[in-house]
Amino acid sequence: MLSKKTQYAFRALTHLAENYGEGPVLISDISERRKIPLKFLENILNEMKKAGILESKKGKGGGYILKMAPNKIKLSTVIRLVNGPIALLPCVSLNFYRKCDDCDETNCGLRRVMAITRDATLKILEKKTLADIVFEEQAGPKTLR
Amino acid sequence: MLSKKTQYAFRALTHLAENYGEGPVLISDISERRKIPLKFLENILNEMKKAGILESKKGKGGGYILKMAPNKIKLSTVIRLVNGPIALLPCVSLNFYRKCDDCDETNCGLRRVMAITRDATLKILEKKTLADIVFEEQAGPKTLR
DNA sequence: ATAATATCCTACCAAATAAGTAGGAAATTC
DNA sequence: GAATTTCCTACTTATTTGGTAGGATATTAT
Ligand code: FES
Ligand code: FES
Numbered sequence: 001m002l003s004k005k006t007q008y009a010f011r012a013l014t015h016l017a018e019n020y021g022e023g024p025v026l027i028s029d030i031s032e033r034r035k036i037p038l039k040f041l042e043n044i045l046n047e048m049k050k051a052g053i054l055e056s057k058k059g060k061g062g063g064y065i066l067k068m069a070p071n072k073i074k075l076s077t078v079i080r081l082v083n084g085p086i087a088l089l090p091c092v093s094l095n096f097y098r099k100c101d102d103c104d105e106t107n108c109g110l111r112r113v114m115a116i117t118r119d120a121t122l123k124i125l126e127k128k129t130l131a132d133i134v135f136e137e138q139a140g141p142k143t144l145r
Numbered sequence: 146m147l148s149k150k151t152q153y154a155f156r157a158l159t160h161l162a163e164n165y166g167e168g169p170v171l172i173s174d175i176s177e178r179r180k181i182p183l184k185f186l187e188n189i190l191n192e193m194k195k196a197g198i199l200e201s202k203k204g205k206g207g208g209y210i211l212k213m214a215p216n217k218i219k220l221s222t223v224i225r226l227v228n229g230p231i232a233l234l235p236c237v238s239l240n241f242y243r244k245c246d247d248c249d250e251t252n253c254g255l256r257r258v259m260a261i262t263r264d265a266t267l268k269i270l271e272k273k274t275l276a277d278i279v280f281e282e283q284a285g286p287k288t289l290r
Numbered sequence: 291a292t293a294a295t296a297t298c299c300t301a302c303c304a305a306a307t308a309a310g311t312a313g314g315a316a317a318t319t320c
Numbered sequence: 321g322a323a324t325t326t327c328c329t330a331c332t333t334a335t336t337t338g339g340t341a342g343g344a345t346a347t348t349a350t
Binding site: 003004005039040043057058059060061062117 | 335336337338339340341345346347349
Protein backbone atom coordinates (compact mmCIF):
# COMPACT_ATOMS: atom_id res chain seq x y z
CA MET A 1 0.00 0.00 0.00
CA LEU A 2 1.05 3.56 -0.64
CA SER A 3 1.87 5.54 2.49
CA LYS A 4 -0.30 8.43 3.56
CA LYS A 5 2.58 10.67 2.66
CA THR A 6 2.42 9.43 -0.91
CA GLN A 7 -1.30 10.07 -1.07
CA TYR A 8 -0.67 13.61 0.18
CA ALA A 9 2.00 14.03 -2.45
CA PHE A 10 -0.41 13.03 -5.19
CA ARG A 11 -3.13 15.28 -3.90
CA ALA A 12 -0.74 18.21 -3.85
CA LEU A 13 0.64 17.42 -7.29
CA THR A 14 -2.84 17.14 -8.71
CA HIS A 15 -3.61 20.55 -7.32
CA LEU A 16 -0.46 21.96 -8.87
CA ALA A 17 -1.30 20.28 -12.14
CA GLU A 18 -4.68 21.97 -12.18
CA ASN A 19 -3.01 25.31 -11.67
CA TYR A 20 -0.23 24.66 -14.13
CA GLY A 21 0.72 27.77 -16.10
CA GLU A 22 -0.86 30.16 -13.63
CA GLY A 23 2.11 30.96 -11.46
CA PRO A 24 3.24 29.68 -8.06
CA VAL A 25 0.84 28.18 -5.55
CA LEU A 26 1.30 28.63 -1.81
CA ILE A 27 1.91 25.64 0.44
CA SER A 28 -0.72 27.00 2.79
CA ASP A 29 -3.15 27.16 -0.09
CA ILE A 30 -2.61 23.54 -1.04
CA SER A 31 -2.73 22.54 2.60
CA GLU A 32 -6.12 24.14 3.16
CA ARG A 33 -7.79 23.24 -0.09
CA ARG A 34 -6.60 19.66 -0.12
CA LYS A 35 -6.72 19.04 3.63
CA ILE A 36 -3.09 18.16 4.13
CA PRO A 37 -1.24 18.94 7.40
CA LEU A 38 0.75 22.09 6.66
CA LYS A 39 4.13 21.28 8.15
CA PHE A 40 4.08 17.77 6.78
CA LEU A 41 3.25 19.09 3.35
CA GLU A 42 6.17 21.51 3.56
CA ASN A 43 8.52 18.58 3.88
CA ILE A 44 6.90 16.60 1.14
CA LEU A 45 6.98 19.41 -1.40
CA ASN A 46 10.53 20.26 -0.54
CA GLU A 47 11.59 16.68 -1.07
CA MET A 48 9.97 16.60 -4.47
CA LYS A 49 11.67 19.84 -5.34
CA LYS A 50 15.08 18.41 -4.47
CA ALA A 51 14.21 15.40 -6.57
CA GLY A 52 13.63 17.67 -9.50
CA ILE A 53 9.93 17.57 -10.27
CA LEU A 54 8.98 20.84 -8.58
CA GLU A 55 10.27 24.37 -8.57
CA SER A 56 9.83 26.92 -5.80
CA LYS A 57 10.00 30.63 -5.28
CA LYS A 58 10.40 32.36 -1.94
CA GLY A 59 8.89 35.60 -0.72
CA LYS A 60 5.73 37.38 -1.76
CA GLY A 61 4.25 35.95 -4.93
CA GLY A 62 6.19 32.77 -4.26
CA GLY A 63 5.10 29.17 -3.87
CA TYR A 64 5.46 25.95 -5.80
CA ILE A 65 5.14 25.11 -9.47
CA LEU A 66 5.46 21.89 -11.43
CA LYS A 67 8.82 21.85 -13.14
CA MET A 68 7.32 20.27 -16.25
CA ALA A 69 3.94 19.82 -17.85
CA PRO A 70 1.55 17.46 -16.02
CA ASN A 71 1.67 14.95 -18.85
CA LYS A 72 5.43 14.63 -18.36
CA ILE A 73 5.22 13.54 -14.73
CA LYS A 74 4.71 9.80 -14.52
CA LEU A 75 3.03 8.19 -11.55
CA SER A 76 5.87 5.71 -11.30
CA THR A 77 8.30 8.57 -10.80
CA VAL A 78 6.28 10.03 -7.97
CA ILE A 79 5.78 6.71 -6.24
CA ARG A 80 9.44 5.81 -6.39
CA LEU A 81 10.33 9.19 -5.06
CA VAL A 82 7.98 9.41 -2.14
CA ASN A 83 7.03 5.82 -1.44
CA GLY A 84 9.98 3.73 -2.54
CA PRO A 85 10.12 0.54 -4.62
CA ILE A 86 7.23 -0.46 -6.85
CA ALA A 87 8.16 -4.13 -7.03
CA LEU A 88 6.86 -6.49 -4.36
CA LEU A 89 10.30 -7.94 -3.63
CA PRO A 90 13.65 -6.17 -3.26
CA CYS A 91 15.25 -8.69 -5.60
CA VAL A 92 13.07 -7.66 -8.54
CA SER A 93 13.17 -3.93 -8.01
CA LEU A 94 14.70 -2.08 -10.91
CA ASN A 95 15.44 1.09 -8.97
CA PHE A 96 15.93 -0.19 -5.43
CA TYR A 97 17.46 -3.58 -5.98
CA ARG A 98 18.64 -5.49 -2.91
CA LYS A 99 19.52 -9.13 -2.62
CA CYS A 100 17.16 -11.32 -0.62
CA ASP A 101 18.72 -12.95 2.45
CA ASP A 102 19.03 -16.70 2.26
CA CYS A 103 17.36 -17.08 -1.09
CA ASP A 104 19.03 -18.28 -4.28
CA GLU A 105 18.13 -15.65 -6.78
CA THR A 106 18.85 -17.50 -10.00
CA ASN A 107 16.61 -20.30 -8.90
CA CYS A 108 13.78 -18.58 -7.11
CA GLY A 109 10.27 -19.23 -8.42
CA LEU A 110 8.64 -16.52 -6.37
CA ARG A 111 11.07 -14.02 -7.77
CA ARG A 112 10.08 -14.84 -11.33
CA VAL A 113 6.40 -14.44 -10.68
CA MET A 114 7.02 -11.17 -8.91
CA ALA A 115 9.04 -9.92 -11.85
CA ILE A 116 6.03 -10.53 -14.05
CA THR A 117 3.82 -8.69 -11.59
CA ARG A 118 6.22 -5.79 -11.50
CA ASP A 119 6.14 -5.52 -15.28
CA ALA A 120 2.36 -5.46 -15.37
CA THR A 121 2.22 -2.75 -12.72
CA LEU A 122 4.93 -0.70 -14.33
CA LYS A 123 3.29 -0.86 -17.71
CA ILE A 124 0.48 1.17 -16.23
CA LEU A 125 2.33 3.46 -13.85
CA GLU A 126 4.94 4.44 -16.41
CA LYS A 127 2.23 5.37 -18.86
CA LYS A 128 -0.13 7.27 -16.59
CA THR A 129 0.75 10.82 -15.62
CA LEU A 130 -0.61 13.65 -13.51
CA ALA A 131 -2.50 14.80 -16.59
CA ASP A 132 -4.45 11.54 -16.59
CA ILE A 133 -5.43 12.04 -12.97
CA VAL A 134 -6.64 15.55 -13.61
CA PHE A 135 -8.50 14.39 -16.68
CA GLU A 136 -10.24 11.65 -14.75
CA GLU A 137 -11.40 14.14 -12.16
CA GLN A 138 -12.80 16.46 -14.79
CA ALA A 139 -14.53 13.59 -16.55
CA GLY A 140 -17.02 13.71 -13.71
CA PRO A 141 -18.27 11.19 -11.15
CA LYS A 142 -17.98 7.58 -12.06
CA THR A 143 -18.61 4.53 -9.98
CA LEU A 144 -16.01 1.87 -10.16
CA ARG A 145 -15.40 -1.37 -8.62
CA MET B 146 6.72 -4.50 -0.74
CA LEU B 147 5.93 -7.85 0.78
CA SER B 148 7.00 -8.18 4.40
CA LYS B 149 9.76 -10.54 5.38
CA LYS B 150 7.12 -12.60 7.09
CA THR B 151 5.34 -13.04 3.77
CA GLN B 152 8.54 -14.12 2.08
CA TYR B 153 9.05 -16.66 4.83
CA ALA B 154 5.51 -17.86 4.34
CA PHE B 155 6.12 -18.41 0.65
CA ARG B 156 9.39 -20.19 1.24
CA ALA B 157 7.70 -22.52 3.69
CA LEU B 158 4.73 -23.12 1.43
CA THR B 159 7.00 -23.87 -1.50
CA HIS B 160 8.77 -26.42 0.62
CA LEU B 161 5.47 -28.00 1.59
CA ALA B 162 4.36 -27.98 -2.02
CA GLU B 163 7.48 -29.88 -3.02
CA ASN B 164 6.70 -32.48 -0.39
CA TYR B 165 3.03 -32.64 -1.14
CA GLY B 166 1.64 -36.16 -0.87
CA GLU B 167 4.52 -37.44 1.22
CA GLY B 168 3.13 -36.87 4.68
CA PRO B 169 3.67 -34.17 7.28
CA VAL B 170 6.79 -32.02 7.37
CA LEU B 171 8.30 -30.79 10.64
CA ILE B 172 8.49 -27.08 11.38
CA SER B 173 12.08 -27.60 12.42
CA ASP B 174 12.76 -29.24 9.10
CA ILE B 175 11.38 -26.32 7.12
CA SER B 176 13.16 -23.89 9.40
CA GLU B 177 16.55 -25.47 8.81
CA ARG B 178 16.27 -26.22 5.14
CA ARG B 179 14.77 -22.87 4.21
CA LYS B 180 16.65 -20.76 6.74
CA ILE B 181 13.67 -19.33 8.56
CA PRO B 182 13.79 -18.44 12.29
CA LEU B 183 12.11 -21.37 14.04
CA LYS B 184 9.83 -19.63 16.50
CA PHE B 185 8.75 -17.06 13.96
CA LEU B 186 7.94 -19.80 11.49
CA GLU B 187 5.84 -21.56 14.10
CA ASN B 188 3.60 -18.52 14.31
CA ILE B 189 3.39 -18.09 10.58
CA LEU B 190 2.44 -21.70 9.87
CA ASN B 191 -0.08 -21.70 12.66
CA GLU B 192 -1.72 -18.58 11.26
CA MET B 193 -2.02 -20.15 7.84
CA LYS B 194 -3.51 -23.23 9.38
CA LYS B 195 -6.18 -21.20 11.13
CA ALA B 196 -6.86 -19.48 7.84
CA GLY B 197 -7.51 -22.84 6.29
CA ILE B 198 -4.71 -23.48 3.82
CA LEU B 199 -2.65 -25.82 6.01
CA GLU B 200 -3.28 -28.86 8.14
CA SER B 201 -1.23 -30.01 11.10
CA LYS B 202 -0.62 -33.10 13.15
CA LYS B 203 0.90 -33.19 16.60
CA GLY B 204 3.24 -35.75 18.13
CA LYS B 205 5.66 -38.14 16.51
CA GLY B 206 5.18 -38.35 12.76
CA GLY B 207 3.44 -35.02 12.93
CA GLY B 208 4.08 -31.74 11.18
CA TYR B 209 2.42 -29.62 8.53
CA ILE B 210 0.75 -30.47 5.22
CA LEU B 211 -0.90 -28.37 2.55
CA LYS B 212 -4.66 -28.70 2.91
CA MET B 213 -5.09 -28.75 -0.87
CA ALA B 214 -3.00 -29.42 -3.94
CA PRO B 215 -0.34 -26.79 -4.72
CA ASN B 216 -2.18 -25.73 -7.88
CA LYS B 217 -5.20 -24.82 -5.79
CA ILE B 218 -3.38 -22.32 -3.61
CA LYS B 219 -3.32 -18.92 -5.27
CA LEU B 220 -0.59 -16.41 -4.54
CA SER B 221 -3.22 -13.74 -4.00
CA THR B 222 -4.72 -15.80 -1.20
CA VAL B 223 -1.41 -16.14 0.57
CA ILE B 224 -0.53 -12.49 0.21
CA ARG B 225 -3.87 -11.32 1.54
CA LEU B 226 -3.54 -13.69 4.41
CA VAL B 227 -0.06 -12.89 5.56
CA ASN B 228 0.66 -9.49 4.09
CA GLY B 229 -2.67 -7.74 3.82
CA PRO B 230 -4.21 -5.76 0.94
CA ILE B 231 -2.96 -6.15 -2.60
CA ALA B 232 -4.28 -2.82 -3.86
CA LEU B 233 -2.13 0.27 -3.49
CA LEU B 234 -4.89 2.30 -1.86
CA PRO B 235 -7.40 1.29 0.83
CA CYS B 236 -10.22 2.74 -1.25
CA VAL B 237 -9.66 0.29 -4.09
CA SER B 238 -9.04 -2.82 -2.04
CA LEU B 239 -11.58 -5.54 -2.70
CA ASN B 240 -10.88 -7.48 0.49
CA PHE B 241 -9.71 -4.75 2.86
CA TYR B 242 -11.70 -1.74 1.74
CA ARG B 243 -11.44 1.41 3.83
CA LYS B 244 -12.48 4.91 2.92
CA CYS B 245 -9.70 7.45 2.34
CA ASP B 246 -9.73 10.41 4.74
CA ASP B 247 -10.53 13.75 3.14
CA CYS B 248 -10.80 12.46 -0.38
CA ASP B 249 -13.96 12.36 -2.46
CA GLU B 250 -14.12 8.83 -3.69
CA THR B 251 -16.54 9.23 -6.56
CA ASN B 252 -14.39 11.93 -8.04
CA CYS B 253 -10.86 10.81 -7.35
CA GLY B 254 -8.56 10.38 -10.34
CA LEU B 255 -5.83 8.64 -8.42
CA ARG B 256 -8.33 6.10 -7.23
CA ARG B 257 -9.32 5.20 -10.76
CA VAL B 258 -5.79 4.66 -11.90
CA MET B 259 -5.06 2.56 -8.86
CA ALA B 260 -8.11 0.43 -9.56
CA ILE B 261 -6.66 -0.34 -12.97
CA THR B 262 -3.33 -1.21 -11.41
CA ARG B 263 -5.00 -3.47 -8.91
CA ASP B 264 -6.77 -5.35 -11.70
CA ALA B 265 -3.56 -5.88 -13.59
CA THR B 266 -1.82 -7.21 -10.50
CA LEU B 267 -4.68 -9.44 -9.51
CA LYS B 268 -4.95 -10.90 -12.96
CA ILE B 269 -1.54 -12.43 -12.35
CA LEU B 270 -1.70 -13.22 -8.66
CA GLU B 271 -5.09 -14.91 -8.89
CA LYS B 272 -3.84 -17.09 -11.69
CA LYS B 273 -0.47 -18.11 -10.33
CA THR B 274 -0.30 -20.78 -7.65
CA LEU B 275 2.25 -22.55 -5.51
CA ALA B 276 2.50 -25.10 -8.29
CA ASP B 277 3.79 -22.42 -10.63
CA ILE B 278 6.46 -21.43 -8.17
CA VAL B 279 7.62 -24.99 -7.77
CA PHE B 280 7.57 -25.48 -11.51
CA GLU B 281 9.69 -22.39 -12.06
CA GLU B 282 12.28 -23.67 -9.63
CA GLN B 283 12.48 -27.03 -11.32
CA ALA B 284 12.74 -25.42 -14.74
CA GLY B 285 16.31 -24.64 -13.76
CA PRO B 286 18.35 -21.44 -13.48
CA LYS B 287 17.19 -18.56 -15.58
CA THR B 288 18.38 -15.02 -15.63
CA LEU B 289 15.70 -12.43 -15.68
CA ARG B 290 15.45 -8.77 -15.70
C1' DA C 291 17.12 49.58 5.48
C1' DT C 292 13.67 46.94 7.25
C1' DA C 293 9.40 44.69 7.51
C1' DA C 294 6.66 41.24 5.52
C1' DT C 295 6.23 37.04 3.10
C1' DA C 296 7.46 32.38 2.03
C1' DT C 297 10.22 28.54 1.57
C1' DC C 298 14.07 25.78 3.76
C1' DC C 299 16.52 23.30 7.33
C1' DT C 300 17.49 20.59 11.45
C1' DA C 301 15.86 18.23 14.80
C1' DC C 302 12.72 16.02 17.50
C1' DC C 303 8.52 13.18 18.97
C1' DA C 304 4.71 9.66 19.34
C1' DA C 305 2.19 5.92 17.52
C1' DA C 306 2.05 2.02 14.76
C1' DT C 307 3.94 -1.94 12.55
C1' DA C 308 7.35 -5.51 11.77
C1' DA C 309 10.32 -8.97 13.31
C1' DG C 310 11.33 -12.05 16.42
C1' DT C 311 11.72 -14.50 21.39
C1' DA C 312 10.31 -17.06 25.66
C1' DG C 313 8.12 -20.42 28.09
C1' DG C 314 5.04 -23.47 28.84
C1' DA C 315 0.24 -25.95 27.69
C1' DA C 316 -1.99 -29.38 24.97
C1' DA C 317 -2.32 -33.24 21.98
C1' DT C 318 -0.51 -37.45 19.99
C1' DT C 319 2.33 -41.46 19.59
C1' DC C 320 5.28 -45.12 21.31
C1' DG D 321 4.10 -42.08 31.13
C1' DA D 322 7.84 -40.39 28.40
C1' DA D 323 8.92 -38.40 24.12
C1' DT D 324 7.55 -35.67 20.43
C1' DT D 325 5.53 -31.96 18.23
C1' DT D 326 2.27 -28.35 17.55
C1' DC D 327 -0.32 -24.55 19.97
C1' DC D 328 -1.01 -20.52 22.85
C1' DT D 329 -0.13 -16.18 25.32
C1' DA D 330 2.66 -12.78 26.07
C1' DC D 331 6.57 -10.08 25.69
C1' DT D 332 10.52 -7.50 23.55
C1' DT D 333 13.00 -4.76 20.32
C1' DA D 334 13.83 -2.32 15.94
C1' DT D 335 12.06 0.20 12.20
C1' DT D 336 8.89 2.99 9.80
C1' DT D 337 5.27 6.27 9.63
C1' DG D 338 3.15 10.42 10.42
C1' DG D 339 3.69 14.04 12.11
C1' DT D 340 5.47 18.90 15.00
C1' DA D 341 8.58 22.87 16.55
C1' DG D 342 11.33 26.61 15.83
C1' DG D 343 14.14 29.22 13.66
C1' DA D 344 17.32 30.26 9.29
C1' DT D 345 17.31 31.93 4.71
C1' DA D 346 15.83 34.06 0.51
C1' DT D 347 12.79 37.42 -1.89
C1' DT D 348 9.89 41.31 -2.42
C1' DA D 349 7.73 45.70 -1.22
C1' DT D 350 7.82 50.01 1.13
S1 FES E 1 15.52 -14.16 -4.42
FE1 FES E 1 14.13 -12.67 -3.75
S2 FES E 1 12.58 -14.00 -3.07
FE2 FES E 1 13.96 -15.48 -3.74
S1 FES F 1 -10.53 8.20 -2.57
FE1 FES F 1 -8.83 6.97 -2.13
S2 FES F 1 -7.31 8.25 -2.93
FE2 FES F 1 -9.01 9.47 -3.38
